[in-house]
Amino acid sequence: MIAALDHVQLAAPVGSEPELRAYYVTVLGMREIPKPPLLAARGGCWFEAGGVRLHLGVEDGFRPARKAHPGIRVTDIEAYGARLAGHGAAVLWDDGLPGHRRFYSEDPAGNRLEFLERLTAS
Numbered sequence: 001m002i003a004a005l006d007h008v009q010l011a012a013p014v015g016s017e018p019e020l021r022a023y024y025v026t027v028l029g030m031r032e033i034p035k036p037p038l039l040a041a042r043g044g045c046w047f048e049a050g051g052v053r054l055h056l057g058v059e060d061g062f063r064p065a066r067k068a069h070p071g072i073r074v075t076d077i078e079a080y081g082a083r084l085a086g087h088g089a090a091v092l093w094d095d096g097l098p099g100h101r102r103f104y105s106e107d108p109a110g111n112r113l114e115f116l117e118r119l120t121a122s
Contacts, residue, residue: 008070013062017045019108020056024094027087030054052115056109064110077117099103116120 012020024030030047034040043058052072074080081091081103092104102116 007055009055009057010065010070010107010109010111011059011062012044012056012107012111014043014060015056016058016119017043017056017107020045023089023108024054024056027084027089029083062109064106065112067112069112069114071114071116074115074117077103077115080115 021032024045024047025032028047028049030049030052033048033053034048035044035046044056046053046055050052052070054070078101081093084105085091089105093105094102097116099119100116101119102114105113105115107113
């Protein structure tokens, strides 16, 4: 039986690890977690924060996902959006999901990321 989502794997171009580290650690505030040695030899990097784990794997002929994306729940979404914008990341607000405040952004590889916060009922 399914118990939880362990991680989401995103792809990136070969050699993009320095830009990914700068974005996921500095901009998003995640921490890099070490890959097991056999997997580390393949390149890429892994990150986590607040129970969210993202694995970035590198691949030849990479093309970013334009529709597929992880939905990452955040607290104080206005401040989080301002954090990303302050680092020069695009923040595209969308009000299409009832009961939520959300925006989209992209990582340095062009992968789409959704950030959302559930609104409290009034």
